Amino acid sequence: MSFIKTERELDATELLPIATFVHSNWHDVRAIRVLDYTPKGYFNYGVYKIIDGKGNTYAFKRHGEASIKTMEFVKEVFAHLKTMGFKNYSGFIDSSIGDPYVIDPDSVPCSLSPWISGASIHGTDLPKEDLIRVAARTLAIFHLSTSNFQINQHTILDYKMSELWVPELVERYKMALGELNGKVNVFRKLNVQVPMAQLLEKVEPLIEFLSNTRTLDLMEERLARGIIHDDLDPTHLLFTHSGECYLIDFDRQRYGRRIDDLEQLISNMIPINRKAHEIILEEYTRVVPLSGYEQRTLPFFVQYGTLRRTFWLINELINNQASFSERPINVKAKLKTAIAVFDKARYPASHVDL
DSSP states (O other), rough: OOOOOOEEEEEEHHHHHHHHHHTTTTOOOOEEEEEOOTTTTTOOOSEEEEETTTTTEEEEEOOOTTTTHHHHHHHHHHHHHHHTTTTOOOOOOOOSSSSEEEOTTTTTTTEEEEOOOOOOGGOOOOOOHHHHHHHHHHHHHHHHHHTTTTOOOOOOOOIIIIIIIIHHHHHHHHHHHHHHHHSHHHHTTTTOOHHHHHEEEEEHHHHHHTTHHHHHHHHHHOOOOOEEEOOOOOGGGOOOOOOOOOOOOTOOEEEEEHHHHHHHHHHHHHHTOTHHHHHHHHTTTTTTTOHHHHHHHHHHHHHHHHHHHHHHHHHHHHHOOHHHHHHHOOHHHHHHHHHHHHHHOOOOGGGGGG
């Protein structure tokens, strides 16, 4: 198994946040910031490998965008997973004062987890189809294990599509259209104006379809809900030497549409295996059955989810050009992938077709 990553020792200033979590039995602690670059352009940030004097290894993370409520919610889900016997996730280790997370001097929640010795699907030479099957099965067992989780005041509830996600998507679509029509624009600088124009043309009918709030609400009423990971980026699925799959990075976990998790896994695996949709659906439904309606709408959600993530990237390119230029993202490849999704699947003409 090969690992595509670089590690860099931290200086004294960078060690300060980690000092808030030091256990009394730690000594001669070393901290290494892990930057995990993959051929597809993903990378991790805010993750540190902690090695104590005894050789024990941990993962320390600063959850920059997470709220205290999110951390409390994740803590409760982890406790539930432990009760249900689900082990394929990176849980919290209590701090020296007994809490599963601490707040650092910058008011950022921080957590400590066991270090999982593994790699993303891009960083291993194990058979890719086997790993996709394992990932689908692991996700299904995660959904099944949390199916009886009791919602309470700490639970993060997802928004309805018509409440936030679709209006946000439509706004970003309009922003991209305006940027492309400008004489000086970021797409021209990146030499991606042609695929950008192609994508905008192809998605116009879907944008029009999504504008029907009543249709979206009718769709939502027929979808199964439960605890979802909601951030199934390939770097958040770690595969061990034995081929087990572990879910990591639960910052965006919430109670929402399970089909969103399934769509994310399919969308991220299609560039690796063109039959990922069929493979994942077959493996997932062995554990968690899908209704006929959900199976029929899944291609739509693959398009919708792909569009959301693509226009998030486009929004970042437009608004944060300076900082975003530091990230190893192949924009042209991502646009071509999105275009391919719209070439291969048709969006539903109305909720009646669903």
